Amino acid sequence: MSNIVYLVCLILLAAGALPGTLAAGFRTVGSSGCTAQMVFIPPNTTTAVFLDNYHLNYGGPGVNLQNGDHSATSYVYPGTDESVFGTEYDLETNTLKPVRPLSNTFCSAGAFYKDGTVVNLAGADDAAVDVAEGFNKIRTYAPGPCDGICEQDWSEQGARLQRWRWYPSAQTLVDGSVLIVGGSHAGGLVLNEASINEPTYEIIYQDNRTPRPPVNLPILDFSEDQNLDPGKSYNLYPILHLLPNPSGANHIFTIAGNQTIIWDYTNDELVKALPDTPLQPRTFPSSATSVLLPLRAPDYKAQVLLCGGSSGDMPNPKALEDCYTIDANDEEPKWQLTDYLPNGPQTMSVSHDPTSSQSLPYPNPQPPSHPSTKHPPPLNQDGILLPDSTVLILNGARHGSGGGFMADQPVLRPLIYNPSAPYGSRFTTQPPTSIPRLYHSVATLLPSGEVLIAGSNPSVGYSATGHVNLTTWPFFYNNDHRAPLLQQQRKGSAYPTEYRVEVFRPGYMDQAGASGRPNITSCWWYVQYGREFDVEVNVAGRDLQGETVVAMVHPGFRTHGLGMGQRMVVLGFSDNGPTLTVTAPRDPSVMPPGVYMLFVTNNGIPSEAVW
Numbered sequence: 373m374s375n376i377v378y379l380v381c382l383i384l385l386a387a388g389a390l391p392g393t394l395a396a397g398f399r400t401v402g403s404s405g406c407t408a409q410m411v412f413i414p415p416n417t418t419t420a421v422f423l424d425n426y427h428l429n430y431g432g433p434g435v436n437l438q439n440g441d442h443s444a445t446s447y448v449y450p451g452t453d454e455s456v457f458g459t460e461y462d463l464e465t466n467t468l469k470p471v472r473p474l475s476n477t478f479c480s481a482g483a484f485y486k487d488g489t490v491v492n493l494a495g496a497d498d499a500a501v502d503v504a505e506g507f508n509k510i511r512t513y514a515p516g517p518c519d520g521i522c523e524q525d526w527s528e529q530g531a532r533l534q535r536w537r538w539y540p541s542a543q544t545l546v547d548g549s550v551l552i553v554g555g556s557h558a559g560g561l562v563l564n565e566a567s568i569n570e571p572t573y574e575i576i577y578q579d580n581r582t583p584r585p586p587v588n589l590p591i592l593d594f595s596e597d598q599n600l601d602p603g604k605s606y607n608l609y610p611i612l613h614l615l616p617n618p619s620g621a622n623h624i625f626t627i628a629g630n631q632t633i634i635w636d637y638t639n640d641e642l643v644k645a646l647p648d649t650p651l652q653p654r655t656f657p658s659s660a661t662s663v664l665l666p667l668r669a670p671d672y673k674a675q676v677l678l679c680g681g682s683s684g685d686m687p688n689p690k691a692l693e694d695c696y697t698i699d700a701n702d703e704e705p706k707w708q709l710t711d712y713l714p715n716g717p718q719t720m721s722v723s724h725d726p727t728s729s730q731s732l733p734y735p736n737p738q739p740p741s742h743p744s745t746k747h748p749p750p751l752n753q754d755g756i757l758l759p760d761s762t763v764l765i766l767n768g769a770r771h772g773s774g775g776g777f778m779a780d781q782p783v784l785r786p787l788i789y790n791p792s793a794p795y796g797s798r799f800t801t802q803p804p805t806s807i808p809r810l811y812h813s814v815a816t817l818l819p820s821g822e823v824l825i826a827g828s829n830p831s832v833g834y835s836a837t838g839h840v841n842l843t844t845w846p847f848f849y850n851n852d853h854r855a856p857l858l859q860q861q862r863k864g865s866a867y868p869t870e871y872r873v874e875v876f877r878p879g880y881m882d883q884a885g886a887s888g889r890p891n892i893t894s895c896w897w898y899v900q901y902g903r904e905f906d907v908e909v910n911v912a913g914r915d916l917q918g919e920t921v922v923a924m925v926h927p928g929f930r931t932h933g934l935g936m937g938q939r940m941v942v943l944g945f946s947d948n949g950p951t952l953t954v955t956a957p958r959d960p961s962v963m964p965p966g967v968y969m970l971f972v973t974n975n976g977i978p979s980e981a982v983w
Contacts, residue, residue: 395803395877395882396802396803396877396878396879396881396882397802397803397804397805397876397877398803398804398805398806398807398825398874398875398876398877399874399875399877400437400438400807400872400873400874401437401466401873401874401875402437402461402466402467402468402872402873403431403432403433403435403437403443403468403871403872403873404422404431404459404461404468404826404827404871404872404873405422405429405431405432405447405456405459405461405468405470405871406422406423406424406429406431406447406455406456406457406458406459407422407424407427407429407431407812407827407828407829407834407869407870407871408422408423408424408812408813408814408826408827408873409422409423409424409425409477409478409479409812409814409827409829409931410422410423410424410477410480410482410492410814410929410930410931411423411814411815411816411824411826411827411930411931412482412490412513412816412927412928412929412930413816413817413818413819413927414488414490414513414514414515414516414524415484415488415515415516415967415983416488416515416516416517416967416983417515417516417517417518417522417524418462418463418464419460419461419462419463419522420460420461420463420816420818420824421458421459421460421461421471421490421513422458422459422461422814422826422827423457423458423473423477423480423492423931424457424458424477425457425476425477425478425479425495425496425832426455426457426476426478426499426501426503427455427457427832427833427834428446428455428833428834429446429447429455429456429457429834429869429871430442430443430444430445430446430447430834430836430869430871431443431447431456431869431871432445432447432456432468433468435871435872437872440807440868440870440871440872442836442868442869442871447470449470449472450470453501454501454502454503456470456472457472457473457477457503458470458471458472458473458477458526459471460522460524461873463818463824466873471513471524471525471526472525472526473492473503473506473511473526473528474503474504474509474511474526474528475495475498475503475504475505475506475509475511475528476495476496476497476498476499476503476504476505476506477492477495477506477511478495478496478497478506478538478559479495479496479538479539479931479932480492480493480494480495480496480506480538480540480931481493481494481537481540481541481542481552481555481609481929481931481936482542482929482931482936483542483543483544483550483551483929483936483937484544484926484929484937484966484967485512485544485548485550485578485966486544486548486578486964486965486966486967487515487578487967488515488516488966488967489512489513489514489515489578490512490513490515490929491510491511491512491542491550491576491578492510492511492512492513492526492929493509493510493511493533493537493540493542493550493552493576494506494507494508494509494533494536494537494538494540494552494555495507495509495538496538496559497559497560507533507536507537507538507557507559508532508533508534508535508536508537509528509529509532509533510528510529510531510532510533510576511526511527511528511529512526512527512528512529513525513526513527514527515967529580530580531576531580533552533574533576534574534583534585534586535555535557535570535572535574535586536555536557536558536570537552537554537555537556537557537570538555538556538557538558538559538608539554539555539556539564539608539609539656539932540552540553540554540555540570540608540609540610541553541554541609541610541611541612541934541936542612542929542936542937543612543613543614543624543936543937544614544937544964544965544966545575545614545622545637545638545964546614546620546621546622546959546960546961546964546965547960547965548578548964548965548966549575549576549577549578550575550576550577551573551574551575551612551622551624551637552573552574552575552576553573553589553592553610553612553626554570554571554572554573554589554592554607554608554609554610554628555570555608556568556569556570556608557570558851560849560850560851560852561850561851561855562657562774562775562776562778562848562850562855562857563599563605563606563657563850563851563855563856563857564605564606564607564608565596565599565605565850565851566594566595566596566598566599566605567596567851568851569592569593569594569605569607570592571588571589571590571592571593571594572586572587572588572589572592573586573587573589573637574586574587575637587640589626589628589635590642591607591626591628591629591631591633592607592610592628594607600686600856601629602629602630602652602653602658602684602686603629603630603631603648603653603684604629604631605629606629606630606653606655606656606657606658606684607628607629607655607656608655608656608657609655609656609659609932609934610626610627610628610655611625611626611627611628611654611655611660611662611934612624612625612626612936613625613662613664613674613676613700614939614961614964615634615674615700615701615961616667616672616674616701616958616959616961616962617701617961619961620959620960620961621636621638621639621961622636622637622638622961623635623636623643623961624636624637625646625664625674625676625700627649627654627655627662627678628655629653629654629655630648630649630652630653630654631648631649632645632646632647632648632649632698633645633646634646634700644705646698646700646705647698647705647706647707649678649696649707650694650696650707650709652681652682652683652684652692653681653684654678654681656774656775656932657682657689657773657774657775657778657857658681658682658683658684658689658773658774659681659682659773659774659932659933660678660679660680660681660692660933661677661678661679661680661681661753661754661755661765661933662676662677662678662679662755662934663676663677663755663757663763663935663938664676664677664938664939665677665697665763665791666757666761666791666923666940666941666942667939667940667941667942667962667963668941668942669941669942669943669944669955669957669958670944670958672941672957672958672962673699673701674699674700674701675697675698675699675700675791676697676698676700677695677696677697677710677755677763677789677791678695678696678697678698678707679694679695679696679713679753679755679765679789680692680693680694680695680713680753680768681773682772682773682774686856686857687856687857687858688857688858688860689772689773689778689857689860691769691770691771691772691773693712693713694709694712694713695709695710695711695712695713695789696708696709696710697710697791710791710795710798711789711795711796711797711798711799713765713787713799714787714799714801753765753766753767753768753783753933754766754767754768754813754814754815754930754933754935755789755933755935756815756816756817756823756927756935756938757817757925757927757935757938757939757940758788758817758821758823758878758880758978759817759821759923759925759940759971759973759978759979759981760878760880760921760973760976760977760978761791761792761921761923761940761942761973762788762789762790762791763788763789763791764786764787764788764802764815764823764876764878765786765787765788765789766783766786766787766802766809766815766823766825766876767783767809767810767813767814767815767825767828767933768782768783768809768810768813768933769781769782769783769810770782770783771860772860772861773857773860774811774932774933775811775857776811776830776831776832776848777830777831777840777845777848777859777860777861778811778830778857778859778860778861779810779811779830779860779861780860780861780862780865782808782809782810782867783809784804784805784806784807784808785801785802785803785804785805786801786802786804786805786876787799787800787801787802788800788802788878802876802878802879805825805874805876807828807870807872807874808828808867808870809825809827809828809870810828810829810830810867811828811829811830811832812827812828812829812830812832812932813825813826813827813828813829813870814826814827814930814931815876815930816927816928816930816935817925817927817969818875818927819969819980819981819982819983820980820981821878821880821881821971821978821979821980821981822875822876822877822878822881823875823876823878824873824874824875825873825874825875825876826870826871826872826873826874827870828867828869828870829869829870830861830867831867831869834869835868835869836868836869837866837868838865838866838867838868838869839863839865839866840859840861840862840863840865842863845859845863846858846859847859880976880977880978883976883977884977887911887912888911888912889911889977889978889979889980890909890910890911890916890972890973890974890977890978890979891909891910891911891912891979891980892907892908892909892970892972892979892980892982893908893909893910893950894906894907894908895907895908895970895982899956900956901956901957901958901959901960902955902956902957902958902959903955903956904953904954904955904956905953905954905956906951906952906953906954907922907945907951907952907954907970907972908950908951908952909950909952909972909979910950911974915949915950916947916952916972916974917974917975918974918975919974919975919976920945920947920952920972920973920974921942921972921973921974922942922943922945922952922954922970922971922972922973923940923941923942923943923970923971923973924940924941924943924957924963924968924969924970924971925939925940925941925968925969925970925971925981926938926939926940926963926966926968926969927969937964939963941957941962941963943955943956943957952972967983968983969981969982969983970982970983
């Protein structure tokens with residue numbers, strides 16, 4: 373079965389794939405029940421699943437969708453006094469169903485097995501109620517389609533991770549197994565430390581076969597005297613992107629701190645050392661946005677986008693405005709300055725200076741003009757691959773870094789990055805939201821082509837006011853001692869726990885106009901690597917005219933600005949009237965086995981997806 377990528381032809385009208393009279397921008401559609409620290413879309417369902425850490429929640433029925441006021445009553449599991457910390461959100465009716473993990477999912481990781489089952493890995497300390505510690509737990513959530521009403525809930529596997537992990541990352545591998553990398557084996561921190569660092573990776577299997585022992589990853593290792601070296605200790609939630617390669621191996625682009633490599637996670641060896649990330653660490657708590665840009669047949673060039681984050685300055689990190697790309701499979705890969713985030717730069721001691729003689733290479737004779745200094749740049753943002761091959765960047769802040777009470781000045785206006793636009797003009801600003809989305813907020817692509825947004829909880833536990841704790845501010849404790857960073861949320865700022873759920877409608881939804889969107893009427897249930905398959909599609913009953921793009925997309929498992937497993941492959945095809953004869957991805961290194969959304973985009977306007 374490892375040579376099959378599943379496409380189930382079930383057309384979904386997600387989160388109100390509503391009439392074209394709606395304008396581009398945000399609309400508030402419901403409440404999340406718990407704080408949406410993590411989100412994923414179970415394949416072949418009309419739902420999204422939100423996960424939180426265990427704490428009180430007042431996000432059930434009764435949340436005021438206009439001003440965000442919380443419900444007057446605690447949202448608990450039926451028949452108990454235990455607060456809900458997982459929900460299934462119905463995208464068609466905007467209603468909630470509580471779902472219950474058996475262990476604490478706080479700052480965990482996620483990936484998908486090849487049948488679409490979600491696997492949620494690791495977590496944190498136990499809770500006062502009947503919620504076990506989650507550091508080494510493996511939880512699964514079944515996909516659709518369902519026989520009647522979907523009744524999924526979390527299942528905890530008898531198998532365990534071999535190491536305790538908090539803030540790890542996960543990636544589906546070429547055989548459908550799941551890799552989990554790094555983390556810390558203790559909770560209650562923002563910065564990792566050598567005494568609690570977990571510098572290894574391990575692989576788990578859906579059939580629960582005995583795994584091999586964990587393997588050390590050299591770039592995750594650091595010593596006590598490097599605790600305050602951000603290039604080493606800022607290594608939580610490492611960035612992982614599986615790269616296409618001729619051998620179809622598990623060659624994974626990996627960033628930890630400022631160190632960048634391609635590592636073979638099957639043969640446990642270095643494939644290539646890449647240049648360090650430009651000037652700053654980019655993994656948690658720096659929390660840059662990283663996206664593997666669309667892979668296009670036939671060559672599947674692997675270009676990685678890296679934007680924003682925060683500096684390693686202590687005690688006050690500074691948000692970064694720069695964006696770079698790197699062609700990871702080139703003979704001599706180099707970070708190229710691609711554009712600046714148009715919200716504007718902030719003066720910082722170690723930021724990129726476009727006039728410096730030490731500037732990084734830029735592929736045009738002149739780099740993009742540096743934006744004005746009116747607004748500091750965003751950080752902790754989400755990067756969402758859209759079906760028209762652009763990237764939506766939203767959520768986050770313009771001041772501080774990742775972590776509880778570690779940011780301020782929320783970013784309300786999203787950006788769209790177009791990798792095919794001319795250098796220096798790749799970003800366009802979008803209509804703003806009115807809801808701050810800071811630490812512990814999420815976003816994910818929907819089968820409708822829209823984007824679901826939820827969460828924001830800088831206090832980490834429940835807070836009705838969102839104010840800092842004035843008895844300890846600006847200090848906080850890290851691994852039972854005072855941290856080298858100061859809290860970055862200001863005394864007068866207030867960011868309460870946020871339960872409202874929004875949907876962002878990209879501009880291409882409006883462009884359809886009277887002509888309508890492409891409509892997929894038929895496709896195959898599954899496809900095999902390198903083989904052809906047929907897709908029948910039309911626009912208002914007519915054959916497609918103009919430019920057409922066929923793409924398979926996985927929205928991934930999203931948390932802390934990471935899209936674990938997010939991926940888009942643009943496929944080759946021949947056009948035979950209403951039937952497109954499409955060639956599936958070359959091998960599992962291009963797209964691991966799994967269940968994907970299929971979009972057909974015509975003249976910049978995408979269809980709704982079929983799974």
